[in-house]
Amino acid sequence: MKALLSKIAGGPELLTLDDIPDPSAGPGEIVIAVKAIGVNFPDLLIIADKYQFKPGRPFSPGTEVAGFVDSLGADVTGFAVGDRVMAMVGWGGMAEKVVARVGNCSRIPAAMDFADASAFLVTYGTSYYALRDRAGLKAGETLLILGAAGGVGLAAIELGKAMGARVVAAVSTAEKLAVAQAVGADAGIVYARGALDKTAQRALTDRFKEVCRGGPAVIVDTVGGDYAEAALRSIAWNGRFLVIGFPAGIPSIPLNLPLLKECDILGVFWGKAIELDPARHQQSVGELLELHLAGKIKPRIHRRYTLEEGAAALTALASRGVAGKLVVTVG
Numbered sequence: 389m390k391a392l393l394s395k396i397a398g399g400p401e402l403l404t405l406d407d408i409p410d411p412s413a414g415p416g417e418i419v420i421a422v423k424a425i426g427v428n429f430p431d432l433l434i435i436a437d438k439y440q441f442k443p444g445r446p447f448s449p450g451t452e453v454a455g456f457v458d459s460l461g462a463d464v465t466g467f468a469v470g471d472r473v474m475a476m477v478g479w480g481g482m483a484e485k486v487v488a489r490v491g492n493c494s495r496i497p498a499a500m501d502f503a504d505a506s507a508f509l510v511t512y513g514t515s516y517y518a519l520r521d522r523a524g525l526k527a528g529e530t531l532l533i534l535g536a537a538g539g540v541g542l543a544a545i546e547l548g549k550a551m552g553a554r555v556v557a558a559v560s561t562a563e564k565l566a567v568a569q570a571v572g573a574d575a576g577i578v579y580a581r582g583a584l585d586k587t588a589q590r591a592l593t594d595r596f597k598e599v600c601r602g603g604p605a606v607i608v609d610t611v612g613g614d615y616a617e618a619a620l621r622s623i624a625w626n627g628r629f630l631v632i633g634f635p636a637g638i639p640s641i642p643l644n645l646p647l648l649k650e651c652d653i654l655g656v657f658w659g660k661a662i663e664l665d666p667a668r669h670q671q672s673v674g675e676l677l678e679l680h681l682a683g684k685i686k687p688r689i690h691r692r693y694t695l696e697e698g699a700a701a702l703t704a705l706a707s708r709g710v711a712g713k714l715v716v717t718v719g
Contacts, residue, residue: 391483392698393446397437400702403449405695411487413461418488420473421458424506425450425481427693427701427714428539429633434479435702440657443479449702450481450716453488454496454505464490472496474505476513476662482698484718491666494673497681507687507713510658511543512676513669514632515608518656519547521668523606523628527552532596532604534619535611536573537564537711539687540632544608545571546685556600558615560708567711571688575599581708584614589621596622603627613637620645620653627651635708688712 391408413419431449433439454474457467467473467490474496475488496505519525531548535541536557548555549572557568557576565576577599579592596619597603603624609616613636620629620641629651646653662669679685690712693701701714 389484390695391448392450392695393448394435395446397435399436400432400699400706403435403699403702405698406446408446408483410485413459413464413487415461415463416490417461418464418467418473418475418490418493419458419460420453420455420475420486420488420493422453422481422484422486422718423455423502424453424718425698425716426452426506426508426510426539427705427716428452428510429635429705432702432706441478448480448482448486449698450483450486451478452476452506452509453481453486454502455718458485461490466490467493472502472505474509476509476659478659482695482716484695491670492662494670494677497677499681500677503689503692503715503717504687507539507689507715508676508680509673511539511687511713512547512685513662513672514540514656514658515543515547516672516676517658517661518608518630518632518654519544519551519606521661522654522656523630525551525553525606528554529605530554530556530600530603530624531606531608532556532558532600532619532622533573533608533610534558534615535609535633535635536568536576538610539713540610541608542568542571542688542712543685545573547679550679550684553606556596556604558596558619564711567688579615584618589614589618592618593621600624606630608632611636612639614639617641617645620649620651623649623651625650629653630656632656689715691715692717694718
């Protein structure tokens, strides 16, 4: 089978498309014939050896896939060869076949195609876990989302609206703001790209407070960098600040701010949460699929690439110019 391989640490330009042996399913595992792969920021981190997990090389990036069940481990029940499934695999997804743990697999509804299924789990799973399980977002609260035009950001907009919040989208361009508002954001802010000095940070804090009508109750931070402190300074009393990603860099937060705001800074490590509570994960996927079938959430696919173009997809994601999700298709 063909697979996009990381043989040495670095950027997408170092990936190569090679032929490797087909995988086989062990106990509690399923082999999936891959039809589509969702592209996510951790894919960039893992090939550069900057992620929490460092698989042995060579390996393929790609943490979420959709396809057909190709074969089953001897003890696997509840699935059959030919079933349409989507799965979280950690890595290995940018290949024609991949092994997944059965607990990380879910059936794809008939009304959902493979591209949407491959772009579903990471963004909606992360956002749902963050907003419901970590922050306990309530109807009527104001939700501020940094990086609102990314995959997780757009998912957070839809889920925030479904949960009854007033949603404010913060993005880096007017074009991205138009996308966020089309998805359902109630208001928006365009911030400058690049490093912010203290004056610029204070001005951005004031803008957040103004648009959020005094300050957001919950902040989803998918960006990091200098934007994080500016957002945290705007948070409402007893607010919840959700730490999700750092494409703008890992911020240094003054710890007097949580004291003065009596707010919570909450880490969101959804992948570990799945590992620790797989039953809760399956329940969440079921609830998210109900929202999808009800028309309340739907992945926004920015562009599709072939497996041969997988490195180009990762390069495009690294540019931070993407609004929505990128998907790599196979066959």
